[in-house]
Amino acid sequence: MASRTFSKALRSPLGRQLASPAVQTRTFVSAMGALRATAVASRTPARPAQQQVRGVKTIDFAGSKEVVYERADWPKEKLLDYFKNDTLALIGYGSQGHGQGLNLRDNGLNVIIGVRKDGKSWKDAIQDGWVPGKNLFEVDEAISKGTIIMNLLSDAAQSETWPHIGPQITKGKTLYFSHGFSPVFKDLTKVEVPKDVDVILCAPKGSGRTVRSLFREGRGINSSFAVYQDVTGKAEEKAIALGVAIGSGYLYKTTFEKEVHSDLYGERGCLMGGIHGMFLAQYEVLRERGHSPSEAFNETVEEATQSLYPLIGKYGMDWMFDACSTTARRGAIDWTPKFKDALKPVFNNLYDSVIDGSETKRSLEYNSQPDYREKYEKELDEIRNLEIWRAGKAVRALRPENQ
Numbered sequence: 001m002a003s004r005t006f007s008k009a010l011r012s013p014l015g016r017q018l019a020s021p022a023v024q025t026r027t028f029v030s031a032m033g034a035l036r037a038t039a040v041a042s043r044t045p046a047r048p049a050q051q052q053v054r055g056v057k058t059i060d061f062a063g064s065k066e067v068v069y070e071r072a073d074w075p076k077e078k079l080l081d082y083f084k085n086d087t088l089a090l091i092g093y094g095s096q097g098h099g100q101g102l103n104l105r106d107n108g109l110n111v112i113i114g115v116r117k118d119g120k121s122w123k124d125a126i127q128d129g130w131v132p133g134k135n136l137f138e139v140d141e142a143i144s145k146g147t148i149i150m151n152l153l154s155d156a157a158q159s160e161t162w163p164h165i166g167p168q169i170t171k172g173k174t175l176y177f178s179h180g181f182s183p184v185f186k187d188l189t190k191v192e193v194p195k196d197v198d199v200i201l202c203a204p205k206g207s208g209r210t211v212r213s214l215f216r217e218g219r220g221i222n223s224s225f226a227v228y229q230d231v232t233g234k235a236e237e238k239a240i241a242l243g244v245a246i247g248s249g250y251l252y253k254t255t256f257e258k259e260v261h262s263d264l265y266g267e268r269g270c271l272m273g274g275i276h277g278m279f280l281a282q283y284e285v286l287r288e289r290g291h292s293p294s295e296a297f298n299e300t301v302e303e304a305t306q307s308l309y310p311l312i313g314k315y316g317m318d319w320m321f322d323a324c325s326t327t328a329r330r331g332a333i334d335w336t337p338k339f340k341d342a343l344k345p346v347f348n349n350l351y352d353s354v355i356d357g358s359e360t361k362r363s364l365e366y367n368s369q370p371d372y373r374e375k376y377e378k379e380l381d382e383i384r385n386l387e388i389w390r391a392g393k394a395v396r397a398l399r400p401e402n403q
């Protein structure tokens with residue numbers, strides 16, 4: 001069904017138009033592009049009018065109106081002026097540190113990195129052109145130089161290091177996070193923020209690698225932003241400006257609580273845990289009913305990731321259903337409520353486990369163990385060696401680009 005779906009979609013005139021890169025990128029193009037977008041819009045399915053007009057900030061999301069902030073409001077000169085008196089001290093150089101740090105540097109801002117000397121991150125930072133003594137320092141020195149302290153250590157490390165780092169966040173500095181985890185679950189993390197500093201958040205909705213790659217493509221990642229504590233009266237504006245400076249295209253307002261609750265829930269659910277569980281369940285039934293590994297894999301993962309999920313991402317679920325055979329469509333629509341009813345109690349359990357702190361406790365306990373990397377590598381190895389993923393490796397090896 002997969003190849004039929006995709007080729008059918010592309011064969012149709014509408015499909016060809018929708019496959020045009022011009023259409024897929026146009027919400028991020030500037031005034032010049034808006035002209036082209038207007039022409040293209042006449043050939044594409046109806047979308048909320050607000051998304052096609054620059055400068056309109058209130059967007060109607062399915063009947064719920066929200067203010068959305070965008071990169072176009074903060075051109076580079078404005079960012080440079082806004083942060084002209086600031087030193088952004090970015091603590092930690094892992095996935096987010098790398099992406100956000102390089103974007104800040106490319107935007108021309110005064111950014112320095114603070115990491116453990118001679119650790120992996122220190123070496124990675126040097127590889128990326130940060131210079132010890134110039135814009136690469138040990139953590140304490142970077143914090144002392146910084147006016148905006150961007151805590152991008154892993155969440156477990158934020159808790160572990162807080163007794164040492166917390167007292168260094170003195171009046172006049174701003175404390176920035178990319179996750180609400182540490183302050184929201186302060187009973188568990190012990191991250192009690194100082195009362196006299198602005199505490200803000202910008203959480204990119206994707207990995208640090210994507211923060212970087214979308215920035216380099218001239219686009220920007222969707223991020224949420226929030227204010228936990230506003231002592232200057234300028235915390236919200238600072239969060240938005242910083243969100244743009246790190247490479248966000250669009251910024252959605254939230255709270256620290258909502259950000260951490262939805263994020264922990266989503267990654268355990270549809271984004272990663274839930275989808276892996278569903279792949280495994282479908283694959284195992286196919287195998288137990290006599291299907292070959294390749295057939296079970298193709299019907300479970302390959303078709304999903306190579307054909308159908310990208311279509312959902314680009315055009316929505318209804319469009320994807322509409323591009324499928326009548327047989328596939330009928331069955332999918334019939335079975336949707338059965339899956340929803342079976343899964344909703346699991347999602348409710350998961351949400352409860354997030355808000356009562358169980359997920360945070362588990363994460364802190366596991367990730368604080370001295371041998372957590374070895375334990376995690378063992379688990380990854382078990383996943384890697386599952387039949388489904390070994391079959392997947394063989395299927396991917398046949399792709400022309402891998403030959």
Ligand SMILES: NC(=O)c1ccc[n+]([C@@H]2O[C@H](COP(=O)([O-])OP(=O)(O)OC[C@H]3O[C@@H](n4cnc5c(N)ncnc54)[C@H](OP(=O)(O)O)[C@@H]3O)[C@@H](O)[C@H]2O)c1
Nearest residue numbers: 092093094095096116119120121152153154157178179207
């Ligand atoms: N990754 C994502 O997709 C993502 C997306 C959105 C938001 N976030 C949030 O962004 C923040 C950073 O996450 P991340 O994924 O970028 O983290 P990460 O890749 O796990 O980076 C960990 C960093 O913490 C440092 N570190 C670990 N333990 C330390 C310790 N005891 N003392 C000093 N430094 C230590 C590491 O340095 P060494 O190399 O020296 O060990 C490294 O620089 C988190 O709040 C996370 O929830 C992440």
